[in-house]
Amino acid sequence: MSFLHRLAVVTVLIMPLLAAAQKQAVPQPEPGSLEKTAQLVGVLSEFQRLQSLSSTAGPVDRWEVLWLHEHVGEQIMATSLQVDATIAQIDNEIARANEVHSYLSDRRDRAVNRANLFSVIVGGGLGATSSGLQLSSTLEKPAAAVGIAAGALSASLAIAGIHAQKGKSSRFGFESNMLAKFFDRPALPDSQYPATIWTFLNEHAPTGPPDVTRKQQLLQTWIAVRRIDSMTNKDKIDRLTSEPDEMLQLSIDDFEDRAAMLQDVRARISFLKRDLGELMGSLAATADQGRTVNR
Incomplete structure (x- = not known):
């Protein structure tokens, strides 16, 4: 018996077993679910x-x-269409809610980023000014005042950024x-x-x-x-x-x-x-x- 002939015989014997195994592997509906x-x-x-x-x-x-x-x-078709209509209404509400959410989130992010940027600019600028004034022994008090102002403004802007994290509200x-x-x-x-x-x-x-x-x-x-x-x-x-x-x-x-x-x-x-x-x-x-x- 040639190799190809033996392979054909084995294939014929195995195919019914594979078909039965595939049939058993298909999940069947729960009894009574239909x-x-x-x-x-x-x-x-x-x-x-x-x-x-x-x-x-x-x-x-x-x-x-x-x-x-x-x-x-x-x-069955009528119920399926009812499901589609209900899901469509839900999808529309989700889409509108996401639109307003995205709009408010963008406004909040811009406000937070602006506060953080101003904090860096103001804090850095006044800090540099204070350091420059300290180079002169006669300007120590103005330098200290500018340094205090820089810290106060930076802290105020940081608090404003934290407050902006909550974002605005909308109807x-x-x-x-x-x-x-x-x-x-x-x-x-x-x-x-x-x-x-x-x-x-x-x-x-x-x-x-x-x-x-x-x-x-x-x-x-x-x-x-x-x-x-x-x-x-x-x-x-x-x-x-x-x-x-x-x-x-x-x-x-x-x-x-x-x-x-x-x-x-x-x-x-x-x-x-x-x-x-x-x-x-x-x-x-x-x-x-x-x-x-x-x-």
Whole structure:
């Protein structure tokens, strides 16, 4: 037997084993997760009926199967579009918050740099003048006065630079407050979460503690990383959930915290797209299985 012939035989024997190993390596959806997603979308009974028909050995009503596929697929698509619309609103609020944050940060940095530069120039110039006056024994007192003035002015400019580190504040004039519902505050009309998405956020995450919802996980994370001190910090929460009519002034830190918290909400909602994708994929698998059974 030639080397090429032996290699072909070994390849034929190994390929089924490799295929089985690859099939086992693909992560499978959690048992019951498809049903939970179907219930969330509102098509649990239709999805179960479709699974039942696909496993039936005898003839089935193809029109019923077609209608079930279309109905479930349409509901999945509608929910997916709701997720996209919600994420788009969050992205817009994040973008506006980041714009104001960048503007205030640039102004603060310029003020700090200007104070530091003036401190160096004034301190260095007056220090040199004081040193020059000390060269004459008759100008010791003026030299000392100039040296004291140099130190005082340098210290004043340094204090001004430290004070400027806080930066200015500004109103948030964008008509959106997507964090409001997380803190039971009034939400603007464009900042309402669709019922399906809000239900998803108030469900228990598969990877988290069984007694903690996704919303509660977010709140606990924000407190742990000091986005908010506690749920009783009314002033901070007011600024994070503010709307233009309230005329509240937000600091640089407020805009940064608001954008970061919205990013967390966006990431958590995006998991729903993954679940919808798994449910849609199961429809294709169900269709293939039904064609195989009834062939």
